[in-house]
Amino acid sequence: MNFLASPPLVVAYALAGSLHTDLLSDPLAKDADGNDVYLRDLWPTEEEIREVVEANVRAEMFSDGYSNVFDGDQNWQGMHVPEGDAYAWSTDSTYIRKPPYFNGMTAEPTPVRDISGARVLALLGDSVTTDHISPAGTISPKSPAGQYLQAQGVAVKDFNSYGSRRGNHEVMIRGTFANVRLRNLLAPGTEGGVTRHLPDGEQMSIFDAAMRYQAEGTPLVVIAGAEYGSGSSRDWAAKGTTLLGVRAVIAVSYERIHRSNLVGMGVLPLQFVEGTTAESLGLTGEEVFTITGLADGDTLPERVTVTADDLEFDAIVRVDTPAEEAYFRHGGILPYVLRQLL
Known part of the structure; x- marks a missing residue:
C-alpha cells in the first residue's frame, strides 16, 4: 500500500x-x-x-x-538549440505540432453569428463523462489516431499513449469522442467513436465525419442528456470538441467545469428548457439545425431559438458570467488573451 x-x-x-x-x-x-x-x-x-x-x-x-545545475550532462549539452525569439515548430514531430487555435485570427473579434445549417455529430444519452469525450489511454492501430501515426512512419510499438502525445492536435482530435464505451444514438447498435454522415447516412468514425463536414462547410452540434461532461476536468474534452468543428452543445445539464471549458474554447453550451429533452422533443439527430438570436446583440441573450427541420424550441444560453461572455465573443480564451496582449 x-x-x-x-x-x-x-x-x-x-x-x-x-x-x-x-x-x-x-x-x-x-x-x-x-x-x-x-x-x-x-x-x-x-x-x-x-x-x-x-x-x-x-x-x-x-x-x-548546485554550482553546475544549469550545465546539464553531455546529452543536454549536445542538443541543437534553434536561435530566435519564436519557437521553431517542427513539421516532422509526431509529439508536438503547432496548434491551430490562432489560424485565421484577426486583430478584432468577428461579431457573434447565428448558427445555420448545422448537422448533429453525436446524439448522446445521460452521464457522458469527459473520459468518454477526451482522448485517453492506449492508441489502437485501427483507430483514426493509429492510422495517422502509421502514415507518419510511427511503428505500432512506438505509439505510446494519448497522454504522451497531447501536444499533437492531429492525434488528439482523432481520439476525441473515440472512447470504446461511447454510444452515439445516431449510429444505433455501435459502440465507440462512430457516427453517420448526413444526409447520405454513411457510417464512419466521428473524426472522418467531422472532417467531411468541415470540407462541406457544415457546422456541427452535439446533443446530450443530463450531467454532460461529468468527471475530472480534461482540457482536451473541450479542445477536441472545437477542433472537430462543433459550434454548440445542447444538453439537459452540464458539469460546471466542462461547461466553462467549452465556453473557453468558443463552443456555445445550450441547455434544454426544464422538462424537455431530445427524446421528449422527438429529435433523431438527422435534422438540420439552426440556432438564432445570437447575432446583432450587445450582450448574449438568455435564450435562443433552435429550429430542427420543422420543430422549433427554446434553449437556455449557459454562458454564465461576463468574463465567459468576453471569452466567447473572442472565439475562446486563447484569442481573448492574445488580443489583450496585442
Missing part, C-alpha cells in the same frame, strides 16, 4: 509491518529483551536533530551541488 509520509514515518510503518498500526499507542516491535518499543522511544528530540544538523550540514554542500 502506498502513502505519503515523512521519511522517519515510512521507516516506522515498515518496522511495524502494517499501516493499521496506531503509532501513538501501538508498539512498533520488541527489543532483544522482549520489551515493547514505541515510536516515542525512537523519535529524536529537537536537540538531537539540531546537534546532527550542526555537525554535518555545511553551506558548501548546497553551493557545490
